[in-house]
Amino acid sequence: MAHKEHQANDNYFLSPATWTTVRNSLAFVALASWIALAAGYALDRQQFTFSYLVAFAYFVSLALGAMFYVMIQHLTGSAWSVTVRRLMENIMRTIPVSALLVIPVIFGTHQLYEWTHAGAANDPVLSKKLGYLNNEWFIIRAAITIGLWSLFSWRLYSVSRSQDANGSIEGTRTAERWSAPGVVMLFVTASLASFDWVMSLDPHWWSTMFGVYFLTGGALSFMAALIAICLALRSAGYLKNSIRDEHYHDLGKWLFCLTVFWAYIAFSQYMLIWYGNLPEETTWFHRRLAGSWSSMRPLLVFGHFFVPFFVLMPRASKRNLKLLGFFAGWMILMHYCDLYWQIMPILHTKGIAVNWMDPVAWIAVGSVYGLVFWSGLKEKPLIPVGDPRLEQCLAFHNV
Amino acid sequence: MADLAIDPRTELNPPLVKGAEGYGDVTDQISVITEQKPPKQWYMAMGVALPLLGLLGICLTYLVSTGIGVWGNNNPVGWGWDITNFVWWIGIGHAGTLISAILFLFRQRWRTSINRAAEAMTLFAVACAAIYPLFHTGRPWRAAYWLFPIPNEYLHIWQNFRSPLMWDVFAVSTYGTVSALFWFVGLIPDLATLRDRAKSPVRRYIFGILSLGWRGSASQWRHYELAYLILAGISTPLVLSVHSIVSFDFATSVLPGWHTTIFPPYFVAGAVFSGFAMVLTLLVLVRWVYSLQNLITIKHLENMCKVMLATGTIVGFAYGTEFFIAWYSANQYERFTFMNRAFGPYAWAYWTMLLCNVVSPQFFWFKKIRTSIPAMFVLSIFINIGMWFERFVIIATSLHRDFLPASWGYFRPTWVDIGTFVGTIGLFLTLFLLFIRFLPAIAVSEVKGVLHHQISTEKGGH
Numbered sequence A: 001m002a003h004k005e006h007q008a009n010d011n012y013f014l015s016p017a018t019w020t021t022v023r024n025s026l027a028f029v030a031l032a033s034w035i036a037l038a039a040g041y042a043l044d045r046q047q048f049t050f051s052y053l054v055a056f057a058y059f060v061s062l063a064l065g066a067m068f069y070v071m072i073q074h075l076t077g078s079a080w081s082v083t084v085r086r087l088m089e090n091i092m093r094t095i096p097v098s099a100l101l102v103i104p105v106i107f108g109t110h111q112l113y114e115w116t117h118a119g120a121a122n123d124p125v126l127s128k129k130l131g132y133l134n135n136e137w138f139i140i141r142a143a144i145t146i147g148l149w150s151l152f153s154w155r156l157y158s159v160s161r162s163q164d165a166n167g168s169i170e171g172t173r174t175a176e177r178w179s180a181p182g183v184v185m186l187f188v189t190a191s192l193a194s195f196d197w198v199m200s201l202d203p204h205w206w207s208t209m210f211g212v213y214f215l216t217g218g219a220l221s222f223m224a225a226l227i228a229i230c231l232a233l234r235s236a237g238y239l240k241n242s243i244r245d246e247h248y249h250d251l252g253k254w255l256f257c258l259t260v261f262w263a264y265i266a267f268s269q270y271m272l273i274w275y276g277n278l279p280e281e282t283t284w285f286h287r288r289l290a291g292s293w294s295s296m297r298p299l300l301v302f303g304h305f306f307v308p309f310f311v312l313m314p315r316a317s318k319r320n321l322k323l324l325g326f327f328a329g330w331m332i333l334m335h336y337c338d339l340y341w342q343i344m345p346i347l348h349t350k351g352i353a354v355n356w357m358d359p360v361a362w363i364a365v366g367s368v369y370g371l372v373f374w375s376g377l378k379e380k381p382l383i384p385v386g387d388p389r390l391e392q393c394l395a396f397h398n399v
Numbered sequence B: 001m002a003d004l005a006i007d008p009r010t011e012l013n014p015p016l017v018k019g020a021e022g023y024g025d026v027t028d029q030i031s032v033i034t035e036q037k038p039p040k041q042w043y044m045a046m047g048v049a050l051p052l053l054g055l056l057g058i059c060l061t062y063l064v065s066t067g068i069g070v071w072g073n074n075n076p077v078g079w080g081w082d083i084t085n086f087v088w089w090i091g092i093g094h095a096g097t098l099i100s101a102i103l104f105l106f107r108q109r110w111r112t113s114i115n116r117a118a119e120a121m122t123l124f125a126v127a128c129a130a131i132y133p134l135f136h137t138g139r140p141w142r143a144a145y146w147l148f149p150i151p152n153e154y155l156h157i158w159q160n161f162r163s164p165l166m167w168d169v170f171a172v173s174t175y176g177t178v179s180a181l182f183w184f185v186g187l188i189p190d191l192a193t194l195r196d197r198a199k200s201p202v203r204r205y206i207f208g209i210l211s212l213g214w215r216g217s218a219s220q221w222r223h224y225e226l227a228y229l230i231l232a233g234i235s236t237p238l239v240l241s242v243h244s245i246v247s248f249d250f251a252t253s254v255l256p257g258w259h260t261t262i263f264p265p266y267f268v269a270g271a272v273f274s275g276f277a278m279v280l281t282l283l284v285l286v287r288w289v290y291s292l293q294n295l296i297t298i299k300h301l302e303n304m305c306k307v308m309l310a311t312g313t314i315v316g317f318a319y320g321t322e323f324f325i326a327w328y329s330a331n332q333y334e335r336f337t338f339m340n341r342a343f344g345p346y347a348w349a350y351w352t353m354l355l356c357n358v359v360s361p362q363f364f365w366f367k368k369i370r371t372s373i374p375a376m377f378v379l380s381i382f383i384n385i386g387m388w389f390e391r392f393v394i395i396a397t398s399l400h401r402d403f404l405p406a407s408w409g410y411f412r413p414t415w416v417d418i419g420t421f422v423g424t425i426g427l428f429l430t431l432f433l434l435f436i437r438f439l440p441a442i443a444v445s446e447v448k449g450v451l452h453h454q455i456s457t458e459k460g461g462h
Helices: A004-009 A016-043 A045-075 A082-092 A095-101 A103-107 A118-122 A135-166 A169-197 A210-235 A245-276 A279-287 A291-312 A315-319 A321-346 A357-375 A390-394 B023-035 B040-066 B081-092 B094-105 B109-113 B115-136 B140-147 B164-197 B201-210 B218-251 B263-289 B298-328 B332-343 B347-365 B373-400 B415-438 B444-458
Strands: none
Touching: A016 A045, A016 A357, A045 A082, A045 A095, A045 A103, A045 A135, A045 A169, A045 A210, A045 A321, A045 A357, A082 A135, A082 A210, A082 A245, A082 A390, A095 A103, A095 A135, A095 A357, A103 A135, A135 A169, A169 A210, A169 B298, A210 A245, A210 A321, A245 A279, A245 A291, A245 A315, A245 A321, A245 B218, A245 B263, A291 A315, A291 A321, A315 A321, B023 B164, B023 B415, B023 B444, B040 B115, B040 B415, B081 B094, B081 B115, B081 B218, B081 B263, B081 B373, B081 B415, B094 B109, B094 B115, B094 B164, B094 B218, B094 B263, B109 B115, B109 B298, B109 B444, B115 B140, B115 B164, B115 B263, B115 B415, B164 B201, B164 B218, B164 B444, B218 B263, B218 B373, B263 B298, B263 B347, B263 B373, B298 B332, B298 B347, B298 B373, B332 B347, B332 B373, B347 B373
């Protein structure tokens, strides 16, 4: 069969030298950025906590996006995505490290959340919520949600890994069985987590859409990261025949689709609150339009939606790997801007005040997730070599 | 059309169509339905549908001649069954668009056996839905001036474009137009097949006109498939936009229970949920009456059950989120509305809704139930009922206890409300039965596309 040749051409294992080089660079970056962050903590704890929360929310949402996609691939029996699924799984596999990385958030609740302040008990609205919004339950909920995420990500990853050796179809069935309840679990827990970590920064405010908004942004940045990782491996000479322009075309469709879906969710949330014009709801946007924060609005409207929407729409641009790569990087940045705009106006109420700790925290948290991701590529195949649908995927073409 | 290479291993890619049939058999099996006298069950169904359609005529005539006071709408429940039924019908249409557009783009090839009938249901459901806002104006002959921005000296009316009801007019009419185009474009090759098989010149003439001179040449197929793909692309945002805009009718208000940001995606999921339930209810019957078990296999039905499980669970998730956030908001009006929904005078409707919409689809977790036709038929009817109650609960419970206890009330339907609702079911069934009788209910040419792969796989090709 013709597609057997593809397999012969690609090396599914990273060379140990490449692996070690990247690992060392990541470790160095992690070390340097955490030292810098420790200094930042000593200098300005408030700023540190907020910069850290943006970074933490960013990478958790990204990893949750990966978990969502792995589950959806299993539930729909997708064949086109088999060669990229192991990379998805490796991103998903970083979730358990959130249990460690959430600690600075937990210790920073007093800096972050008004509901931890003594005045909250006298606030007529907040006093009614303190049974839910308090440090103990905040920690318990974080433990339960991260625990569940870790369980599912570990299970899905290990099933897929064991398939590498045995190639059994039973593994595919097991993954399906875990994915169905997994998606339900993911929506419920991710919503609650987004309420706790991000929405409760404005503890008087609420939006039923918020969990969906958080997950959508995460899924989008995940898809962008996945494309970026595939392209990076490609430029290093890996998976050139396993992830071809046909696969990039489909990944590009997802990037486009999620950009639109994000806009749909963001617009609906904004429009309904704007239209209702209730002070207790509009306050959230009011705060985020104060001073120079208002310049984030055109950035998100155009940068997060209109520009990628029009550029990614034609078939040709999804198959142009340079363009696709650029927009993958762009969406990674845009999701950061989105979260930054959701979180930072609580600290800098008058306008944007970028601090050196913002990028450093992102790099520090990202490099830890990156190291966990990278450890999954050591001496292990880059694609699920035992997946029963692999041949179908290698022969896949869009018409 | 977009293709995946089909893997020969049947445990991964079970055949979508059963029996070792050739192309000709599929053509015969489906075309014959439109060429012969219908079976007695068809006449029996018409015998039910036509009186109901007559009832619709009576109710609407009475309404127009008397005024909309004949409905149970009151103060504070200014919207009653009319808008409930409108949203219910619009929702039912969504399965067709989802199957024809989104499942097409997702390369879900099992859609081929069910898309035609589902798309037809979309059109008929939109027709039923349109009746309610049209007749709620009380003077449907003037409705065009209210609904469309037509300059007029006569009524001195100019539309309020800031009103989501106005957006609804555009959303629904776009939806109806695009769905009709999509449906018709898909029909063209099959209409040509019917033309070529026709024995009587009249039949040949009618199908000849309808099939727009289709000859089935390679270049025609090329254009056809491109047109189909473009229409699928255009329809995909419509799946989301129509019911999102319907949800805006409620959510842009400041009423607790209506004004909540999760409404757009939650309404879309609910619409797809109810649409699949209706498609399943009717297709199970069609499949049985016309012995289409080989084309609409148990696998198709099982997949539809899975879609209902997924969308039903999303709906349940949305109910939960709303309830939780109502508490979390610590806003006494929000909290009251939701407690009143669950434990107030409409508690019976609320719990019916929960039972039908959230509990009943959970049975689809079990493969035994997903593959049992009696079980899925009963559950699909529960879901149809549940989704009607969802709209009723949202509308009636949020309105009936206004901010001041002095303006509290209760909605009771009159016989005209009930008659109009049952009447639109009659209209829907009549149109659907006519469709089954005169047009190919399964997309012949698309099923052949699926069959092509099976045949070539069996021959060891590829």
